[in-house]
Amino acid sequence: MTASTLASPGDTAAGPPESRRQRRKRERLQEQAAAIPVHLYGLRRGTVTLITVACVLFAIFTLVPVAWIIINSTKSQTGIFSSFAFWFSRPFDFFHNFALLFQNVDGNGTYFQWFGNTVLYAALGGGGATALAGFAGYGFARFRFRGSKAYFYVIVGALLVPVAAITLPLYLVYAKAHLINSIWGMILPSLVSPVGVYLMRTYVDLSVPRELIDAARIDGAGEARIFFRVALPLMVPGLMTVLLLSVVAVWNNYFLPLIIFTKNSLYPLTVGIGVWSQVAERSGGNSDLYPLVVMGGLVTIVPMIALFLVLQRYWRGGMLLGSIAN
Amino acid sequence: MSAVSMEALTKVYATGAKALDALDLQVAHGEFAVLVGPSGCGKTTALRMVAGLEDITSGVLRLEDRVVNGVSPRQRDVAMIFQNYALYPHLTVARNIGFSLENKKIPRAERDERVRAAASVLGLADLLGRKPGQLSGGQRQRVAMGRAIVREPAVFLMDEPLSNLDAKLRVQMRGEILRVHRRVGATTLYVTHDQTEAMTMGDRVAVLRSGRLEQYGTPRELYDRPASLFVASFIGSPAMNLYEAALEAAADQCVVVLGSQRLTLAPAGAERGGLGAYRGRKVIVGIRPEHLAAPGIEGAKPGIEGAAPGIEAAAGASLTVDVRLVEPLGSAQLVHFTIDAPEVREDPAEDTEQLAEGEIMDTPVANGIAVTGPRTPARAGSRITFGVDPGQLHFFDPDTREAIDTGR
Ligand SMILES: Nc1ncnc2c1ncn2[C@@H]1O[C@H](COP(=O)(O)OP(=O)(O)O)[C@@H](O)[C@H]1O
Ligand SMILES: [Mg+2]
Numbered sequence: 001m002t003a004s005t006l007a008s009p010g011d012t013a014a015g016p017p018e019s020r021r022q023r024r025k026r027e028r029l030q031e032q033a034a035a036i037p038v039h040l041y042g043l044r045r046g047t048v049t050l051i052t053v054a055c056v057l058f059a060i061f062t063l064v065p066v067a068w069i070i071i072n073s074t075k076s077q078t079g080i081f082s083s084f085a086f087w088f089s090r091p092f093d094f095f096h097n098f099a100l101l102f103q104n105v106d107g108n109g110t111y112f113q114w115f116g117n118t119v120l121y122a123a124l125g126g127g128g129a130t131a132l133a134g135f136a137g138y139g140f141a142r143f144r145f146r147g148s149k150a151y152f153y154v155i156v157g158a159l160l161v162p163v164a165a166i167t168l169p170l171y172l173v174y175a176k177a178h179l180i181n182s183i184w185g186m187i188l189p190s191l192v193s194p195v196g197v198y199l200m201r202t203y204v205d206l207s208v209p210r211e212l213i214d215a216a217r218i219d220g221a222g223e224a225r226i227f228f229r230v231a232l233p234l235m236v237p238g239l240m241t242v243l244l245l246s247v248v249a250v251w252n253n254y255f256l257p258l259i260i261f262t263k264n265s266l267y268p269l270t271v272g273i274g275v276w277s278q279v280a281e282r283s284g285g286n287s288d289l290y291p292l293v294v295m296g297g298l299v300t301i302v303p304m305i306a307l308f309l310v311l312q313r314y315w316r317g318g319m320l321l322g323s324i325a326n
Numbered sequence: 327m328s329a330v331s332m333e334a335l336t337k338v339y340a341t342g343a344k345a346l347d348a349l350d351l352q353v354a355h356g357e358f359a360v361l362v363g364p365s366g367c368g369k370t371t372a373l374r375m376v377a378g379l380e381d382i383t384s385g386v387l388r389l390e391d392r393v394v395n396g397v398s399p400r401q402r403d404v405a406m407i408f409q410n411y412a413l414y415p416h417l418t419v420a421r422n423i424g425f426s427l428e429n430k431k432i433p434r435a436e437r438d439e440r441v442r443a444a445a446s447v448l449g450l451a452d453l454l455g456r457k458p459g460q461l462s463g464g465q466r467q468r469v470a471m472g473r474a475i476v477r478e479p480a481v482f483l484m485d486e487p488l489s490n491l492d493a494k495l496r497v498q499m500r501g502e503i504l505r506v507h508r509r510v511g512a513t514t515l516y517v518t519h520d521q522t523e524a525m526t527m528g529d530r531v532a533v534l535r536s537g538r539l540e541q542y543g544t545p546r547e548l549y550d551r552p553a554s555l556f557v558a559s560f561i562g563s564p565a566m567n568l569y570e571a572a573l574e575a576a577a578d579q580c581v582v583v584l585g586s587q588r589l590t591l592a593p594a595g596a597e598r599g600g601l602g603a604y605r606g607r608k609v610i611v612g613i614r615p616e617h618l619a620a621p622g623i624e625g626a627k628p629g630i631e632g633a634a635p636g637i638e639a640a641a642g643a644s645l646t647v648d649v650r651l652v653e654p655l656g657s658a659q660l661v662h663f664t665i666d667a668p669e670v671r672e673d674p675a676e677d678t679e680q681l682a683e684g685e686i687m688d689t690p691v692a693n694g695i696a697v698t699g700p701r702t703p704a705r706a707g708s709r710i711t712f713g714v715d716p717g718q719l720h721f722f723d724p725d726t727r728e729a730i731d732t733g734r
Contacts, residue, residue: 219425222429
């Protein structure tokens with residue numbers, strides 16, 4: 001008997017390649033089929049209704065600020081103050097506000113500059129934090145070295161320290177290290193992500209089987225090659241989670257840039273809009289800056305939503321499919 | 327010079343668990359050696375130590391003549407097939423098989439050539455572009471083998487490579503692994519918990535128990551001359567029937583007292599080997615199910631269709647038992663019976679039939695199995711007499727549990 005005749009029984013042939021649409025649809029249906037229908041939960045009808053109402057109320061509560069910022073981004077300065085806060089009013093100034101946002105309205109560096117700064121800090125800080133978390137998480141999950149447990153507990157401990165608590169000491173160190181008004185002052189602390197390391201360690205433990213690493217060792221791969229060629233592709237969904245979390249953290253960071261930057265041209269969006277907002281308040285409610293503060297806030301959150309949507313496709317199951325039997 | 331040589335190889339894990347206790351094992355060039363034993367006996371540990379994936383606590387490991395205790399896996403020239411295949415899920419079959427060649431920086435053209443050659447040996451030629459997720463269990467198994475043979479290593483290590491396949495495929499792959507082995511001719515160390523696999527595949531088989539080597543020999547040797555009670559009960563299917571018995575001292579003959587029955591050994595056999603020293607003492611006697619032969623049915627009427635003519639077993643060499651259950655297998659029949667002798671169990675995992683609750687063991691009753699021809703008219707509830715060839719009996723010391731040499 002030849003091997004090819006042996007190959008047939010029980011072997012499943014993969015059909016014609018599916019299109020992206022077909023695959024999405026199949027995955028959605030599979031997900032639906034995997035979930036237990038609500039009427040089988042063993043809950044009483046009244047309980048289900050109650051939980052649903054509670055969820056809806058919570059969703060409304062969470063979405064109110066988003067609704068407010070969208071509605072008010074369409075208003076003129078007087079509209080913001082004189083009309084009902086949760087409905088539209090004339091004139092419809094959305095595009096006017098949007099265009100104005102990217103012009104030099106205050107004469108000293110502008111929204112556009114801050115936007116660029118934020119993108120730079122988030123890309124370097126968030127990207128770097130993700131890379132470091134990937135290395136460290138893999139190391140903690142798959143190597144035993146002297147003090148590895150102790151180091152890991154230190155990192156878990158760091159999870160419990162609020163960032164605000166270390167900002168002042170950080171400032172004092174920075175003053176000595178000439179990191180005030182330096183972009184490195186913003187980026188270096190952003191590279192350290194205890195949550196990221198913790199998440200990646202857990203993720204590697206669950207998704208990179210030891211046997212796979214052993215197999216690669218037997219196959220003669222060096223440790224670096226094992227990491228990049230074998231482990232890293234399996235770590236992608238976890239890394240994307242860490243990337244999203246750390247980019248959002250840098251994007252939204254307000255306190256750190258507030259104390260280390262004194263130059264307008266170095267501000268990220270958070271601090272810049274804060275400055276506009278203060279200026280507007282000092283003018284006692286008739287500043288032209290109000291619509292820009294609102295529109296600036298709206299434009300600030302859009303890239304994060306986009307990032308989430310882009311990264312979403314990495315959070316699909318089945319990465320290990322076919323690697324390890326049962 | 328052996329291809330693989332383990333000398334007093336010992337492994338104590340960080341937890342304090344002694345997984346391997348002074349294992350001595352030599353595998354000759356081109357030999358297919360099987361490491362067999364129940365789950366948890368240290369087989370995987372031994373294999374991983376040879377591969378270099380596990381530290382050696384003490385002892386010496388040699389590949390060829392070179393001591394490799396501290397040598398990294400990639401400098402040992404061994405290939406390993408893992409129990410769960412451990413394929414790279416994001417790489418195609420071709421890249422999976424060729425990964426080791428990539429690591430050795432072998433030029434692309436040669437790599438492709440060798441991958442294709444290995445794939446065609448295994449019938450994978452049409453699947454080179456697929457990912458492991460698109461393969462069946464048997465195909466994945468073959469990819470794992472391809473990954474090993476493409477390297478042309480000095481030693482193949484296989485850790486229960488067939489345990490994740492269904493029974494039919496397992497038998498097929500058994501043949502296929504042997505076919506590849508003969509073709510490649512490389513030294514192989516194969517681990518399994520399945521004694522059938524060990525017996526059918528191994529040139530030599532090492533039986534391991536709790537990290538210790540019980541016996542190392544050809545399948546024939548293990549079957550004919552098990553060195554210990556453990557090997558006797560582990561090798562062979564169905565397992566050997568084992569009973570406590572007494573060896574009665576008589577003037578010119580030796581009698582095995584088994585419960586209420588007496589088996590007379592031929593006078594010549596009375597002094598066989600070391601057995602003479604056990605006269606007047608307790609021994610454990612073993613009878614393989616396939617050696618309980620051609621029964622005469624008590625009260626069976628001659629002439630019933632298919633009934634074997636009641637062969638009168640030679641006086642003193644027959645065993646009468648009560649049939650409890652008959653399992654027809656088509657080509658043969660398994661006759662489960664009870665006998666009034668104290669039973670000996672070696673493998674606690676085999677403890678399938680316990681006494682029913684409240685049943686009192688005033689008279690010892692032991693279970694047993696016989697393999698008979700398909701038409702032997704044994705019925706549950708009947709009494710049956712088997713002929714026993716005294717030369718086929720195995721004897722063990724009840725204290726040391728080691729075999730008593732009968733000069734065979
Ligand atoms: N990494 C480990 N740490 C501690 N104990 C282990 C480890 N691996 C195996 N063991 C123990 O060593 C013994 C032998 O295990 P193993 O070699 O896997 O047995 P087998 O492959 O024969 O089933 C078992 O008792 C097991 O619990
Ligand atoms: Mg094992």
